[in-house]
Amino acid sequence: MPVISTERARWLAAHVLPLEPQLRGWLKRVTPSGLEVDDLIQEAYAKLVALATVSNITQPKAYVYQIVKRLISDHIRRANVVSIEAVAEAAQFSVLEEGMTPERILSGRQELERLYQAIARLPGPCRSVFVMRKIDGKPQKAIAAELRISENVVEKRMSRALRLILEELQASEGELEHGSSADRSERKDRRDA
Amino acid sequence: MREHGRTINASAALWVVRIDRGLTPAETVALEQWLARDVRHTGALARAQAAWVHADRAQVFLAARELRDSRSTRAWRAAMPWASAAAVLLCLATVFWAWQGYSQTHLATQVGEIRRVPLADGSHITLDTQSRVSVRYESATRLVRLESGEALFEVAKDPGRPFVVQAGNTRVRAVGTAFIVRRHSDVDVEVTVTEGTVDVWRETSAPEPAIRLAAGNRTLTTPLEIAQPQELTGAQLAGAVAWEGGVIDLNGRTLADAAAEFNRYNPQVVVISDPRLAAQTVVGRFQATNPLAFVTAAAAMLDARVRTDGNRLVLEPRPRVQK
Numbered sequence: 001m002p003v004i005s006t007e008r009a010r011w012l013a014a015h016v017l018p019l020e021p022q023l024r025g026w027l028k029r030v031t032p033s034g035l036e037v038d039d040l041i042q043e044a045y046a047k048l049v050a051l052a053t054v055s056n057i058t059q060p061k062a063y064v065y066q067i068v069k070r071l072i073s074d075h076i077r078r079a080n081v082v083s084i085e086a087v088a089e090a091a092q093f094s095v096l097e098e099g100m101t102p103e104r105i106l107s108g109r110q111e112l113e114r115l116y117q118a119i120a121r122l123p124g125p126c127r128s129v130f131v132m133r134k135i136d137g138k139p140q141k142a143i144a145a146e147l148r149i150s151e152n153v154v155e156k157r158m159s160r161a162l163r164l165i166l167e168e169l170q171a172s173e174g175e176l177e178h179g180s181s182a183d184r185s186e187r188k189d190r191r192d193a
Numbered sequence: 194m195r196e197h198g199r200t201i202n203a204s205a206a207l208w209v210v211r212i213d214r215g216l217t218p219a220e221t222v223a224l225e226q227w228l229a230r231d232v233r234h235t236g237a238l239a240r241a242q243a244a245w246v247h248a249d250r251a252q253v254f255l256a257a258r259e260l261r262d263s264r265s266t267r268a269w270r271a272a273m274p275w276a277s278a279a280a281v282l283l284c285l286a287t288v289f290w291a292w293q294g295y296s297q298t299h300l301a302t303q304v305g306e307i308r309r310v311p312l313a314d315g316s317h318i319t320l321d322t323q324s325r326v327s328v329r330y331e332s333a334t335r336l337v338r339l340e341s342g343e344a345l346f347e348v349a350k351d352p353g354r355p356f357v358v359q360a361g362n363t364r365v366r367a368v369g370t371a372f373i374v375r376r377h378s379d380v381d382v383e384v385t386v387t388e389g390t391v392d393v394w395r396e397t398s399a400p401e402p403a404i405r406l407a408a409g410n411r412t413l414t415t416p417l418e419i420a421q422p423q424e425l426t427g428a429q430l431a432g433a434v435a436w437e438g439g440v441i442d443l444n445g446r447t448l449a450d451a452a453a454e455f456n457r458y459n460p461q462v463v464v465i466s467d468p469r470l471a472a473q474t475v476v477g478r479f480q481a482t483n484p485l486a487f488v489t490a491a492a493a494m495l496d497a498r499v500r501t502d503g504n505r506l507v508l509e510p511r512p513r514v515q516k
Contacts, residue, residue: 038198046236
């Protein structure tokens, strides 16, 4: 794959993609108004692509959180108006609390289950082309011929499938799975008070 | 107005699919322009590519009928030899478990096959490549014999009926937990716990106390002893369970080691004859059934080259250029 090496894409898939639900959950709470969670996530991926190498990153999770924190403070520095509360909360977040635990590791299987669910929930036409490409390993051209549809239609269905799968994978259902739920509820209590 | 994140994600997904089918020269230019326009475009593209690569793991669902709708029956038929074998096995398994009482079920995987099988009590066994187990559920115990290979056991809680895995004379007992047992040879057995705790002991002539193994720990039983439990780092634990997703995680292992690992999964054999090359360590995650991707990456990393020799993939040092 040009543009972004397969190696890097694989690294992102292994270390960053699974973090997204949790990362998004956290970002939803701390992102100052005027900034979008989607933007920060995309910018973080851009930073990770720009790195010459990722082989020296031993703690990807802590690293990703660090990048996002830095992005937020960069935005804050550039903007004039910012909610003080948001800054305080962003500063409070410690990457140390996000340690690697066995529960986190086990999610290898959960990730596979998630992927299965994401594919299963695709609308029929999208699912067909996606399954033929990713499970059966057929080229898009062959899929078009087999289903007697144009390559353009295959492309549209395939990209819709990919977009829907990404949305499914990023959904925050996993938010409670790992990470510091105690800390989270404490923070919530504080805000409610 | 600023472009919305969702719009960017949709464009990124389309680009990934186009890259997959091959870009025309005009599209290559258009993609470059699109990427140059906004840093978020690069990020979104990377993210979509990551998901695209991640979806390759779906290959393990080859036999999952639900994923194929009626309109793609031809695709389904293509997968038949595989899927039908799995289906027959699962049917057999179900029939056997319907009897449950004293019957015994055999489950086995072929080279390169990884399968997760549900048991009647809600437990699951995931068999790694070329592995064989027999399952016997009795009223007081749940007995599983690992005859060869490696398996992950996810045990449903049932305090009245302990779950015991036999591997040679090694025994592992769990109540409700998840652990991996791997037979390295006829006698050496490795136990890795990913959740909860288990007891490990050996059936020997002289009674021997069991050792308790907690989540994140590993031990090796040999004819001599049960090794002192070793606490695994997060990365090591990730490596130990990676096979479950059809992935080999080479976390600083030597090439020789890595080759042996790939050879467990594939009829195509990776050979590294040069001892200096074989001792090099590598890092990376690879599809277990794609040894070519591994040797190609290793060759690029270590300035070596790949030679195909019949059924063998030979990784060897690049010959010196004579001056």
